[in-house]
Every structure is written in structure tokens, then in C-alpha cells.
Amino acid sequence: MSTQQVLGQDTYDDRSFLARLSWFDWAWALALIAGTVYASVQYSPWMDVYNQGILYMACGMVLLVGWLWKPARVFVLAVAAASLFAVFRYPALEAAETDFFLNYLLSSQAAIMWMCALFPAATLAYLGGLVARAPFPQQVGSALAWVACGAGLVGLLVRWWESYLIGPEVGRIPVTNLYEVFVLFAFTTGLIYLYYEYRYGTRALGGFVGLVISAAIGFLLWYHFAQDAHHIDPLIPALQSWWMKIHVPANFIGYGSFAISAMMGVAYLIRARNPGGWERHGLPSAELLDDLMYKTVALGFAFFTVATILGALWAAEAWGGYWSWDPKETWSLITWLNYAAWLHLRFSKGWRGTPMAWWAVAGLFVVTFTFLGVNIFLSGLHSYGEL
Amino acid sequence: MNLAITLLVALAVASVIGTVLQQGQPYPDYLLKFGPFWFEVYKALGLYDVYSAPWFLFILSFLVVSTSVCLVRHTPFMWKEMTRFREHQQERSLRALSHRSEWDVAMDPGAAADTAEAALRRHGFRVRRKPRKRGELVAAMSGAANRLGYVFTHLGIVVICVGGLIDGNVLLQWQYWTGDLTVETRDIPVSQVDESSRLPPRPGAFRGNVTIPEGGSAGVAFLRMGEGYVVQELPFRLKVEDFRIEHYDTGQPQSFESDVVLQAPGLEEPIEQTIRVNEPLEYNGYAIYQANFGDGGSRLDLRLWPLDGGEPATMEARVNGEAPLPDSGPRLEVTDFSVFNIHPRPDAVNNRDVRNVGPSFTFRLRRETGEAVEYRNYMQPVAMDGGRYYLSGMRRSPADEFRYLHIPADPDGELDRFMALLEQLRGEESVAAAADRAMQDIGVEQEQVRRQVAREAHGMIDTLLESGFDAVLEQQRQRAEARAGEAPERLMDFYRLVLERTLWEAYARVLTREGSDPAEPTEEDLVFYRDAITAMTALADYGAPVFLELTNFDHRQATGLQIARAPGQNVVYTGALMLTVGVFLLFYVAHRRMWCWVRPGANGAHVLLAGSSHRDPIGFARVFERLQADLAQRFRPHGPADSTGARPGERQ
Incomplete structure (x- = not known):
């Protein structure tokens, strides 16, 4: 975790940025690129040149983020593994209710509910640690926040797959309505916060950011249960565009x-x-x-x-x-x-x-x-x- | 700079207005909403089109001018900052910087300066060396592009606004204010629009709409302006071959597509293309978009059932057309037609549980006095509450909701039985016959009573159909009181019995004619009877002399196209690119300066390292410490490998 903490040390690492990358960095990058190429070839019938461009651009961005922010590598691997596992167990929509893993962990509804539970828990841990001046609860808060972000991202990725299970013409990236973007908001905010937590080496602010995420989750839950907003509806014509992505x-x-x-x-x-x-x-x-x-x-x-x-x-x-x-x-x-x-x-x-x-x-x-x-x-x- | 902040905030506040007050609505709507006084006040302030209002454009242009002035004033300074290394810095002023470090190094000054230069370059600094009176100054900087960020962001804003101005309709607004251009407010054919409301093809920007029916063509676009529109002539004609709407299984629209053919004088072959939402047709600076759709004059075959009995007539009508009803009744104006009507199921638990109830059309029946009642009739009977009903919505004002008449469909799903019953009840003789049978049933023997009551039964049923059930009750009460004196209740019960039996007998006659036995009615027949009587009593409020049944149609759609020309678009995009690049340069490139002052010292050389940063003090502190650590390593007598030796320098 402290590979970046050269601050104030006598020895200065004289190697260039690329030379400083570890074997894990390279292996991770290779896996990421291999996955991207596989997706690009496998799903080429569904993707025009713009979609392909966005895919490779996204790959480049994730690569850069992972190399600059080391914990992101593990996060990406974990999310990829969980999402792929979910996809393999998901031949048809009915599996969401019959398959143990999907039902309780990985179907988009389950994963998003986990996110909804974990973010408030992380917030409480962070705040508790801050008030009690104890580092351990704050470490727990950090861990919970990471898992919550992962659950949210897995939730959306699996939802992407689910939308195609409903019907190929219904399939689309799940960032198209208020329900989906609230999930996006929650884990994006969480990840940006975790980056600064890492960069500045302080967990004291997690509770504050957690509050705003928890508020968003409160809305999300209300929207889900009172308004029945979690269904996947097909897209209106105006939204059917790669610009969305x-x-x-x-x-x-x-x-x-x-x-x-x-x-x-x-x-x-x-x-x-x-x-x-x-x-x-x-x-x-x-x-x-x-x-x-x-x-x-x-x-x-x-x-x-x-x-x-x-x-x-x-x-x-x-x-x-x-x-x-x-x-x-x-x-x-x-x-x-x-x-x-x-x-x-x-x-x-x-x-x-x-x-x-x-x-x-x-x-x-x-x-x-x-x-x-x-x-x-x-x-x-x-x-x-x-x- | 205070001015800049004031302008930014002022523009933000002004922009709010246009989002709170809906823009570009028809003027009568505003008049209705605000009343005559405030309507005029808001109109004078330009609040119905805020973003073209003079005062709004003034704030915007003020922002552009102030940003430009700012740019002109600061760019030379930025250029100097970017290019100058400040190699004339005095040692004293370097010592005044908060980030600094000093070493006594066992190297000769030239070698120490070389080492410093190598280290600075290694850390991404550009270096310039300057021999000074005592020693040498190695001046370095990095991230000078940050200063470009300032230029790019501000220039970007100016360029975007200029592009926006090119694409705005300032010129048209000006012509409108000066009276060179008048707006047309009437809904009339293009050919009749006055010359003063027409614009010839021109290179300027505009954004207009045109609705073209399938098979039709157009060479103009309509630009909304003030309380009306002006006609923009186009240098080409658009013909619409076909318009399609694809639906998802859930009934929501999946795509809107128009097959269009563009013909222009200069074109050897017309351009044929399918326009979709998100896929416009581009031609010679014009862009043609799929915007909306409507009815292009579908043909509707109607059967007119007279509600006062009699044989149905047929007629043909067109959507958006009008025609008198046969027998000189009110005029029929068909306003809309839709093939699909997606409604929630009656037992739906959420709004996703929907069904298609088939075609419907909307029309008005306008009397000679000018007042009109609006109706919406469905073509097919709709299943609900266990029965099937022909629905007809009715409202007297567009502000009201439709209230629906439910006419039960007969076992064949047709209107015939209901209309046959209606005919029975309208006919004087048929009612008299039914009443006679009814009284036979009840057991009234006297010929005279039977004849009188039969006459009265006709009156009661007429009242029922014209004024509703309550009016019949009232009539009966009055009649009973006039006749019976003390015991009106008994007489009223008698009349009610006669009425009910007469209605039933009329229905029985209809059943007999259909070939079924009224003595043993099925459950279905009984339900129909109950619903039919309910519908009959509701006819009193229906307000139309006929019921219009849609028997067939020939759907002809119209596509709504938006036609735009934006010559400033690429200017805006250039500005946007500048702004983006500028913002990232400004935030993520820090302009940092370092100086290494090397002079002969006790061990060989004395080195003073100092630095300053324009922005990001925390980041700079980290960079400085890293550089300092690197230099300390390089200045060690035995090189970087020796980690046991004491540090030759000390940090102050």
C-alpha cells in the first residue's frame, strides 16, 4: 500500500514511470487488454465503430487509473471476476431467483441492495471511528466502502447483461434512467472519495462523504420500493445512442x-x-x-x-x-x-x-x-x- | 475580476428564469396564466423567449467583451511567464522563498551545476543556465503550459459565444422588431402566407419545423417567432415516402423512421435516406432531423348511428378535415387518429402492465352557434369488468378530462343490438306495443287504462333518454301526486313497474328478432340489458345526435422534421475543444519554478536550491522534497550507493 509513500525519504527512485511498474502491474494490464480485445471481437456484431472506440478508450482509462492508483487494480479484478461469474450462471432471467449466488449476491437487484446496505454501514463505521478516535472502525469503514462500490458496479454490470436477457433490442448500458444513475452516483462518489483517502492518507473524512452517499441511497430505496423504479424498461428512441456511454x-x-x-x-x-x-x-x-x-x-x-x-x-x-x-x-x-x-x-x-x-x-x-x-x-x- | 464573477453569477440567475417559466408557448396560454396586466409586463421583458431577450443578450455580450479585454490584457504576461526562466533572480530573493535547501558539496562548482541540471531535467524541468558574478544560476521550470490553460479557457469561452451568436437568431429578431418581418399567426396553407412573413433561402442560421404527410413533399420550414411563425424557404424539396414507428413488446415506441428523398436543382440524383432519431440527414450545411410525428390525413370510414332511432348512414372523413354531418346536423371536425392505444390493464398492479385497446379517433361536433363538444371514440369494444364496451369519451372543454360512455357490445361484438333496442324505445308504436305487453304481464285488464298508460310509457322513456333517470322519477312523482292525492307512493310504484316492464319487453322484442327466446335469457343477455339501460340513461348528457362508429381506416401518417442550419457549429466546437484542453491544463499542470544557485564553497561548491509554484502548494511540497532527496543523493561524495556516509548538507 505504501509504494507511493516516498515522501521525505532519503532515497529517490530514479526509474521512469514505466520502469517502476511491477510484474503485477503488467500482468494486470495484459489481462485487462485481453479482456477488452475478447469483448471487442466477441460482441462485434452488436458494436459499431463508435462503440468499439469507446470500449478501447475505457480500457485505456482503466489502465491508467490502475497504474496510478494501485488499489484500483485489485478492485477491477474483483469486480470483473464477480460479474463474469454472475454472467456464467445467468443463461436466462429466471435464474435470478433459482440460483443461490444470483439470488443472494450477484443479480443486479441483490448486488444493488448489498450496496445500499454497505454504504450506510461504512458511514457509521467511519463516523464511529472518528468520534471514538479509533483507527480500527475507520479501517472497517474503508473496507466496507470498497465492497459497497464493488457491489454497485457489479450490480450495474449484471444489469447490463440482464437487459440483453430481456431481449436483444432492449439491451443497453444501464445509465439511462434515474434509478440507474443513482446507483452510478453512489459508487462513483465512493470511488472518487477512496482515491483521495488513499492519496492523502486520511480516513477521517469518510463519514462526511458517506453521509451524502447514504442520502442518495435513501432516495434510491424510496424510489425502488415506493415507485417500483427498478424494472428494466426499453429505451425511447432519443436515448438509443453511443453518446450515452x-x-x-x-x-x-x-x-x-x-x-x-x-x-x-x-x-x-x-x-x-x-x-x-x-x-x-x-x-x-x-x-x-x-x-x-x-x-x-x-x-x-x-x-x-x-x-x-x-x-x-x-x-x-x-x-x-x-x-x-x-x-x-x-x-x-x-x-x-x-x-x-x-x-x-x-x-x-x-x-x-x-x-x-x-x-x-x-x-x-x-x-x-x-x-x-x-x-x-x-x-x-x-x-x-x-x- | 470582480466583474467576471458578477457577470457569471448574473448570467446564472438570468438563466434560471427561462427554466421556471416555460418558453415559447402560444401567447394566449400566457395570457390565460398571468392575466392581461402581467402578460404585458412579462412580454415587454421578453420573458417568453428569455434567451433571445435584448437584456439577456446584453449580459452575454458583456461577458464576452469583458473576457476578451481580460485576455488581451493578460496574454502578454502569460507569455512572459511561460518563456522566461527568471535567471536574473538574486540570491537574497531566493532565500526568501519558503521551499529551499542548501548543501556544501565536495565538487567543483561546474560539476555541481551539471549535477543539478541533470537532476532537474530528470524531474521534468526545462533548464537554462546563467553564469553570474560569483558562480552560476541554474534556472528551471516545468508545466509552463498551465499558463496556456488560462488563454485557452478564456479564448474558448469567447469563441463559443461568437459561434453561438452566429447561430442565434439576432438578425431575425432585429427584422422582427423593426417591422421588416411580420409573423403569421393564422393556420393557413403556405402558399397563402404573405411575402412579408417569408424568408428566401439564405446562408444564415435557423431552426425550423415542417410536418409532411406520407407521399407528400415540402420545400419550406416554419420558424417559431413571437406569437406566430415565419416561413423559411429551402433550396431543396423533401419528399416523404414512408414513416414508420416500431414498437417494443410493451407497446413503447422503439424507433421513428422516415424515408425521405431530397431533390435540389444542383443534384444529379436525388438523395434517398432514412432519417431516424439520432441519425439526421446532412446536406450542404442543412441538417434534417426526425423530430416528431402526427397524422397526415388518414381516411376514416364512419357509420353514423342516429341516437333518435332510425337507420345508420355512412360517411367518409379525413383527419384534420371537416365536413357537415348528413341531415344538416353539426359539423364534424376530425382532429386526431391513432392506431395504437396503450393503456394499463384494468387489474394492473403497476404501470408496466399494459394492453393495446386498438384504434381511436378524436373529433369535434361543432354547432352553427360555434360551440363544440369533443369526443374520442374507440374502434373496437374494450374488455372491462367482465363485459365488452364501445367507449366514447366526451368533454365540453379542452381543460376537462374525457368522461366515457360505455355502450355494451352484443355477443357478436357489434353495436347492432344496442341500436336495435334504442330504435325500439324511440318508436312510438313499438313503445306502445311493448307497454301493452308489459301490462298484460302485470295483469291490467281495462282497455282504457292500458291505452292511457301505454301513451304515458312513451313519454317516460322519452324523458329517460332525453333527460336521464332522475327526470323520469320527478315526472312520475308529479304525475302521481296530481292523480292520487293521498297515496302517491303506490301509484309511483305502479309507474316504475310499468316502465321497467316496458323496457324489458322492448328488449325482449329485440331478442326475439335476433332469434333467441326472451323467456329464457342467458346471463350474458341480462348483463347486456343492465348495461344498455345504464348507457341509455347516460345518453342524456352525451350531447350528440349520432354515435360515430369507426368501421375502417386507411392510415396515413405525417412525419415531423426539424430542419436546421448552424454555420457557427464548428466555431462552437473549436471553442469547446479549447475550453476542455484549457481546463485540464489549468487544473492538472502546475507551473513550477526551481533555482539552483551554485557558487564556490569551503568543500568545493555551495548549492542553494529554492523553488516556488504558482498553484497547488501541497503537490509542490511533494515535488520539492523529492527533488531535494534526489539532489542530496547525487551530491554525496561516493555516489548514491553509499548509504552509510553522513549527509554532506543539512537542511535549513
Whole structure:
């Protein structure tokens, strides 16, 4: 775990990035590429050149992430193994109820329910550890968060397979309605958080991020049980496009990062009330929280920019214009402008600390409205996930 | 810079308006919603089309101007920052930096400077060396592209806005305000639209719609503007061969496709292509999209059942057409037709449990006075609650929900039995005969009473059909009170009995004519009777002299195409690319500077390493420590292998 912790050591590893990769890095990369090529050949009848391009691009991105963030390699292997196992036991939809593993662990419903249980558990462990000043519960929280992210991702991957089991014409990537993107939001946010947890070597913030994920899971459960939203419905014609595969995930990296930045803001504001006390509980320094807040806003902003641009490119193809002032588009612009203003204040006016933390927290409300409020209160071209 | 933040926030707030207030609705809708005063106020503020409103465009252009000024002012500075190594730094100012380290090295100064340069290059820095009065300064920097990030992001925004301006309809709006262009508000054929509302083919941007029926063609698009539209002429004609909707098993639409043929004067061969959602046809800067669909004038064969008895007539109608009903009744306006109607099953537990109840058509019956009642009739009987019913929805105002008349279908699934019964009940003689049989049944012997009651039975049934069951009761009560004085209840019971028996006898006659024995009615016949009487009493509110049965149709669809021209599109995309590249440069490339000041020292050379970063202090601290560790290793007397020797330098 500490291969990256060269900080402050006498010896400096003089080798280049590629030379520093271990045999495991290479074996993992080979397995990843082999899997990608297999999928690309095996499913070529269903994939046009754009889908193929996206597949290889995704492979490249995962490769890079795994090499830069070592725990991701194990995560990818575990998720791949679980998903493939589920697929092998899944010749037809009925198996979801008869097969033990599918029924209790790996069918998309089971896996998503595990995610829904594990994230709140992780949050409690993190918070408990923070309050009790005990590292062990926080380690448990970390482990639970990893498993929860894996369960969510496996859930969506298996759901992808299930959609094809319903019928080849129904099959599609499961990021097409409000239910599916809430699952996406939960584990994307979890993974981005885990990256920063690893990078900054602190578990004290898991509880804060866990709260926002748990809130999302609360909504997801309500949506599931009260609105019966977990069914796989076929896609309306406007959504049948490969743009879906890049537009939505890019958006959710953005949403997830913004959510984390808001929770960093909350942590900053709480810490500011009693700096000494919270420091004894292990909450990182104000500078680090401020930096994390900036880093997550920046990550969110970058991906949100890309997602909005991808959305515009798609709109040009599907709706006859790259910008239609549709409520969702407009609210994306509002969110973007909000964080652009935030970044300007920090870059050019040098603002730091409390006001920026408040603003980041307020930003979460703008993001939530863009993400959810638009679907509830406004109607427009984006009305795919109605309540 | 305060200005930039103010503008960003102002633009965000202004954008909210257009999402709260639905844009581009017909003006009467707004008038209804806000009342005459606020309607005018909002109209003057341009709130019905916020994103084209002058004040909105003003904020936007202000943002563009301010960003451009900012760019012009800062770019030279950024360029200097990118290209200059600051090799004239003084030792004193280097010592003032918070990140610094010093070593006494057993090397001659030149070798120490070489070592420093090698280490800096190894860490990704570009290096420039400058001999100074006492020693040498090795100046280095990395990530200068960060400064490009500033240029790219801001330039990107300006370029996007310029592209957006090219594609906006500012010019048209201007012509509209100055009165060069008038909008057409009437729903009339294109050929009748006035010259002042027509735009010749032009290279500018627009986004319009046109609906073309199957087999039809069009050479124009309609642009929505203000309270109406203008007609944009196109340099080509579009012919629609076919329009298709594919459905999933669940009944949801799976795809919308139009086979179109594009003919233009310059084309040797017309272009034939199938347009789908997400797959537009591109031609010469024009893009043609599948936007929606509707009815293109389907032919409907109708059977008109008179509700006052009599033989049915037939007529042919077209969707979107109108015609007088035979016998100079109200005018028929057919407004819509759909082949599929996907509804939830009656016993559905969730909204996914659906069924197709077959074709329906929507029409209005307009009287000479101008008032109209709207109806929606289904072609086939719909199974519900154990029976099968012809459904006919009725409403007097578009704001109301349809209320449905349920006419039971006979065992053959037809309307004949119901209509035969209706005819029986409408005919004076047939009612009298039925009443006579009824009284025979009851046991009324006197000829005179029988004749009088038979006459009254006809009146009661007429009241039942014209005014409903309550009116019949009221009539009976009044009549009984007038006749019987003290004991009206008994007389009322008698009348009710006569009415019920008469209705049944009329039904029995219908059954007899069908060839079945009314003395032994089946369960089905009884259910039909009950439902038929319920439907008859509801006819009082139906408001139409006829029932329109759809017997056959020839479906002709129309495709709704969107035609757009966006010459600024590639400008916008270029700007978007700049913005993306710029954002990543700005966030993920840090501009870092290092200086290594080497001068002769006690052991050979004295080295001062100092650095500063424009952004990301935490990341820089890590980089600096790594570089420092590397240099410490390289400056060791016996090379990196020796790990036992004391560190030659010390950190301050």
C-alpha cells in the first residue's frame, strides 16, 4: 500500500514511470487488454465503430487509473471476476431467483441492495471511528466502502447483461434512467472519495462523504420500493445512442466530485468551530481540507465541462441543435457558472477557507437541483427519469 | 475580476428564469396564466423567449467583451511567464522563498551545476543556465503550459459565444422588431402566407419545423417567432415516402423512421435516406432531423348511428378535415387518429402492465352557434369488468378530462343490438306495443287504462333518454301526486313497474328478432340489458345526435422534421475543444519554478536550491522534497550507493 509513500525519504527512485511498474502491474494490464480485445471481437456484431472506440478508450482509462492508483487494480479484478461469474450462471432471467449466488449476491437487484446496505454501514463505521478516535472502525469503514462500490458496479454490470436477457433490442448500458444513475452516483462518489483517502492518507473524512452517499441511497430505496423504479424498461428512441456511454459517466464523475467538495466544505466548517478538538479526533488540517475542496471542485468542473460539451455534441445529432436552452441544459450551465465563479474567486482573488466552504456547500444544492430537481419540477427534452 | 464573477453569477440567475417559466408557448396560454396586466409586463421583458431577450443578450455580450479585454490584457504576461526562466533572480530573493535547501558539496562548482541540471531535467524541468558574478544560476521550470490553460479557457469561452451568436437568431429578431418581418399567426396553407412573413433561402442560421404527410413533399420550414411563425424557404424539396414507428413488446415506441428523398436543382440524383432519431440527414450545411410525428390525413370510414332511432348512414372523413354531418346536423371536425392505444390493464398492479385497446379517433361536433363538444371514440369494444364496451369519451372543454360512455357490445361484438333496442324505445308504436305487453304481464285488464298508460310509457322513456333517470322519477312523482292525492307512493310504484316492464319487453322484442327466446335469457343477455339501460340513461348528457362508429381506416401518417442550419457549429466546437484542453491544463499542470544557485564553497561548491509554484502548494511540497532527496543523493561524495556516509548538507 505504501509504494507511493516516498515522501521525505532519503532515497529517490530514479526509474521512469514505466520502469517502476511491477510484474503485477503488467500482468494486470495484459489481462485487462485481453479482456477488452475478447469483448471487442466477441460482441462485434452488436458494436459499431463508435462503440468499439469507446470500449478501447475505457480500457485505456482503466489502465491508467490502475497504474496510478494501485488499489484500483485489485478492485477491477474483483469486480470483473464477480460479474463474469454472475454472467456464467445467468443463461436466462429466471435464474435470478433459482440460483443461490444470483439470488443472494450477484443479480443486479441483490448486488444493488448489498450496496445500499454497505454504504450506510461504512458511514457509521467511519463516523464511529472518528468520534471514538479509533483507527480500527475507520479501517472497517474503508473496507466496507470498497465492497459497497464493488457491489454497485457489479450490480450495474449484471444489469447490463440482464437487459440483453430481456431481449436483444432492449439491451443497453444501464445509465439511462434515474434509478440507474443513482446507483452510478453512489459508487462513483465512493470511488472518487477512496482515491483521495488513499492519496492523502486520511480516513477521517469518510463519514462526511458517506453521509451524502447514504442520502442518495435513501432516495434510491424510496424510489425502488415506493415507485417500483427498478424494472428494466426499453429505451425511447432519443436515448438509443453511443453518446450515452460517455455523456452520462462523465456527468456523474462531475456530480460525485461536487458532492465530495461540498462535504469537504462541511468538514472544514465543523473543524473551524473547534480546531484543537477536531484535530485530536484526527480531522486533517484546514489547509488540507481546503486543498481537497479545491481538488474535488476542479475535478468536478473539468468533467462537468467535458460532459456538457459531450451533451451538446449529442444534442446536435439527436435534437437538431447543440444548445436548446432545455431546462436540464440550462441548469447544467447554471451549475457550471456557479463553479466557474467559485474557481475565479480562488484563483484570481485568492479566497480561501470559510466563505469558499460555505459556497461549496451551497453548490451542492445547485447540483442537486440540476441532477434531481429539474426532473421533478421542470419538464423538457431531458424528461427521462420522472417521479 | 470582480466583474467576471458578477457577470457569471448574473448570467446564472438570468438563466434560471427561462427554466421556471416555460418558453415559447402560444401567447394566449400566457395570457390565460398571468392575466392581461402581467402578460404585458412579462412580454415587454421578453420573458417568453428569455434567451433571445435584448437584456439577456446584453449580459452575454458583456461577458464576452469583458473576457476578451481580460485576455488581451493578460496574454502578454502569460507569455512572459511561460518563456522566461527568471535567471536574473538574486540570491537574497531566493532565500526568501519558503521551499529551499542548501548543501556544501565536495565538487567543483561546474560539476555541481551539471549535477543539478541533470537532476532537474530528470524531474521534468526545462533548464537554462546563467553564469553570474560569483558562480552560476541554474534556472528551471516545468508545466509552463498551465499558463496556456488560462488563454485557452478564456479564448474558448469567447469563441463559443461568437459561434453561438452566429447561430442565434439576432438578425431575425432585429427584422422582427423593426417591422421588416411580420409573423403569421393564422393556420393557413403556405402558399397563402404573405411575402412579408417569408424568408428566401439564405446562408444564415435557423431552426425550423415542417410536418409532411406520407407521399407528400415540402420545400419550406416554419420558424417559431413571437406569437406566430415565419416561413423559411429551402433550396431543396423533401419528399416523404414512408414513416414508420416500431414498437417494443410493451407497446413503447422503439424507433421513428422516415424515408425521405431530397431533390435540389444542383443534384444529379436525388438523395434517398432514412432519417431516424439520432441519425439526421446532412446536406450542404442543412441538417434534417426526425423530430416528431402526427397524422397526415388518414381516411376514416364512419357509420353514423342516429341516437333518435332510425337507420345508420355512412360517411367518409379525413383527419384534420371537416365536413357537415348528413341531415344538416353539426359539423364534424376530425382532429386526431391513432392506431395504437396503450393503456394499463384494468387489474394492473403497476404501470408496466399494459394492453393495446386498438384504434381511436378524436373529433369535434361543432354547432352553427360555434360551440363544440369533443369526443374520442374507440374502434373496437374494450374488455372491462367482465363485459365488452364501445367507449366514447366526451368533454365540453379542452381543460376537462374525457368522461366515457360505455355502450355494451352484443355477443357478436357489434353495436347492432344496442341500436336495435334504442330504435325500439324511440318508436312510438313499438313503445306502445311493448307497454301493452308489459301490462298484460302485470295483469291490467281495462282497455282504457292500458291505452292511457301505454301513451304515458312513451313519454317516460322519452324523458329517460332525453333527460336521464332522475327526470323520469320527478315526472312520475308529479304525475302521481296530481292523480292520487293521498297515496302517491303506490301509484309511483305502479309507474316504475310499468316502465321497467316496458323496457324489458322492448328488449325482449329485440331478442326475439335476433332469434333467441326472451323467456329464457342467458346471463350474458341480462348483463347486456343492465348495461344498455345504464348507457341509455347516460345518453342524456352525451350531447350528440349520432354515435360515430369507426368501421375502417386507411392510415396515413405525417412525419415531423426539424430542419436546421448552424454555420457557427464548428466555431462552437473549436471553442469547446479549447475550453476542455484549457481546463485540464489549468487544473492538472502546475507551473513550477526551481533555482539552483551554485557558487564556490569551503568543500568545493555551495548549492542553494529554492523553488516556488504558482498553484497547488501541497503537490509542490511533494515535488520539492523529492527533488531535494534526489539532489542530496547525487551530491554525496561516493555516489548514491553509499548509504552509510553522513549527509554532506543539512537542511535549513
